[in-house]
Amino acid sequence: MTKELTYLNYLKQDRLPHQWCPGCGNGIVLKLACQAMEKLNFLKTGTVMVSGIGCSGRSAGFFDLDSVHTAHGRALPVAEGIKLANEKLNVMVISGDGDLFGIGGNHLLHASRRNTDITIICISNAIYGMTGGQCSPTTELSSRTLTTPRGNVDTPINVQALITAHNCFYARSTTYHLNHALKCITEALQHKGLSFVEIKSQCITNDGRRRGFKNSYEMLMSYKDTYKINNNSSVLEHDEIGIIK
Amino acid sequence: MTKKLLQGNQAIALAAVKAGLNFFAGYPITPASEILHELVNQKTVKVLQMEDEIASVNAIIGSSLAGAKSMTATSGPGFSLMQESIGHAHMMEVPLVIVNVQRVGPSTGMPTFPAQGDIMQCKYGSHGDYFPIVFYPNSVAELYEFTFHAFNAAEESLSPVILLSDSYVSHLYETIEEADYPVSNRTLAPLGTSNRHFTGLTHKDSRPVTSDPGVHKKLIKHLETKQKKVSRKYNNYEYIENKYSDILLITYGALSRAVYDLKEDFAIYRPVRIFPMVDKIKNIAKKYKEIVVMEMNAGQYVNEIERLLHREVNFIPILGGKIDLNEIWTKLRRIKKKR
Ligand SMILES: Cc1ncc(C[n+]2csc(CCOP(=O)(O)OP(=O)(O)O)c2C)c(N)n1
Ligand code: SF4
Ligand SMILES: [Mg+2]
DSSP states (O other): OOGGGGGGGGBOGGGOSOSSOTTOSHHHHHHHHHHHHHHTTOOSTTEEEEEOSSTGGGGGGGBSSEEEEOSTTOHHHHHHHHHHHOTTSEEEEEEEHIIIIIITHHHHHHHHHHTOSOEEEEEEOSSBTTTTSBOOTTOOTTOOBTTBTTOOOSOOOOHHHHHHHTTOEEEEEESSOHHHHHHHHHHHHHOSSOEEEEEEOOOTTTTGGGGTOSSHHHHHHHHHHHOEEOOSOSSOOTTEEEEEO | OOEEEEEHHHHHHHHHHHTTOOEEEEOOOTTTHHHHHHHTTOTTOEEEEOSSHHHHHHHHHHHHHTTOOEEEEEOHHHHHHHHHHHHHHHHHTOOEEEEEEEOBOSTTOBTTSOOOTTHHHHHHSSSSOOOOOEEOOOSHHHHHHHHHHHHHHHHHHTSEEEEEEEHHHHHOEEEEEOOOOOOOOOOSOOTTSSOOEEESSOEETTEEOOSOHHHHHHHHHHHHHHHHHHHGGGOOEEEEOOTTOSEEEEOOHHHHHHHGGGTTTSEEEEESEEETTOTHHHHHHHTOSEEEEEESSSSSHHHHHHHHHTSOOEEEEOOSSOOOHHHHHHHHHHHHHHO
16 A cells, blocks of 8 residues: 555555545545544544534444444434543544534533534535535535525624634635645644634535535535635634634 | 331332442422432432433433443323334334333323223334333332342343333332342443444445345344343233132222232232333233223223233223222222123
């Protein structure tokens, strides 16, 4: 195996190719998570992956690690139970925006209050992908979805404020900014206490298509155009990506 | 063996510690809170007070998979919240003990009064097919003993076992002998040692298989067979024969204690493992012309009994948390007369 492909060691290769749509951002995040673990020389035993339900919720099952696919919204209490029962384990969560902020929102509030030493990677595609493209808690104002045909009237959740209010690690990146996203995940994994990485990601099939994007490349380019890296502020503006420790 | 005056809930907590409990997560609720209160003082148990019962049951799913013998305790409203995850734990084959100290429902009902309204919820509360093992003791000594059995059955069956109680039995104080019952060890390897995938999706060999009915049928059959096999070790029931009566009273939990007073006039059968139902009742029932099920709900176990016995069964509901023997007598006289 060539050096660049060694991250594949962290995946169950007999389960590839994955079943996500061509152009979906989920695969990019899967690879980034593997690269971060490789960078930090994580052992496959000793690391546990947890996901909730959704397209992104399928992530856990692809890792060549012990992994748990929880009920919808329940990844965090399960992950906390694992960590607190065996503090030696590295416990990572990869799940969706609907799963973590919608149905599981109360758990996020309290997991961050408890500052449990786990790393959460949110594949934040601003949509309920798996169920066909309904509005999610991160859907932008006036954005059109299956359930907001005249545009979303509710303000998206301020994840940064929620996580940083409890002095936890918060990072935001996108599936376009690969090096930056990798840095965010790597630092999050090294952080002691709860760390949260929100990765803006594209769902072409059940979101982008409905908003006039021709393909996922166009969605990635919109991340390139929208988000600027901010390396030295304690608050990220809505069009900035960075790390708040 | 030492004798001790214990409250029912306290007995559950102390027995759980002896049965190997390492991890407890719960949310306060009357009449179950004393279990949480007792456990926070135990040095060998990690105790978490979570944000709700959904978080509690999910935290113990995580802790159990990570290798800790785990338990939660609640009452009807919390038990309702846990249902989705109970089905999930059956599907992922996670050993858990879930204590449900029943109170009068539906909804917030009468929080301090006993009821037996969660019998069906134990068996059918989650969606899909699953085959829970459920124990329902009727004294402090039995709560103590069956806490051990619940932990052992959970380990042996790799499933969430329900220990039912009610606010009456759980709040009783009785002197019991603190016996040491045998303890089953963990067989499931803890998380972090392999590359298994635990999922609530229909699965085979750690892989989701979501469009093959054959795989699903096999999985459900496996769950059913396993539960039946393990439950055979716990055929617990009480039968008080009465050669002079042709009426058999079926009762359990708090109510059964009052019904003991009628044993001069009637035979009494009391299941302790209420699910899967103990088959023995089929033979016992044959000896009696009339079967009367009494329970503190509007008719739950009676339907299961009728289904098992394939015959008509009389029913006396006791509602509102108060057990009145006069009321029971009046109804029993009517049944006697009808014959
Ligand atoms: C209790 C419950 N309610 C609803 C669903 C249906 N459901 C499955 S995935 C999903 C949304 C997932 O959205 P998100 O977490 O953003 O994941 P994505 O598919 O976008 O990656 C919903 C509502 C469910 N599985 N369980
Ligand atoms: S529906 Fe969207 S989120 Fe789901 S796999 Fe397809 S592109 Fe990805
Ligand atoms: Mg989503």
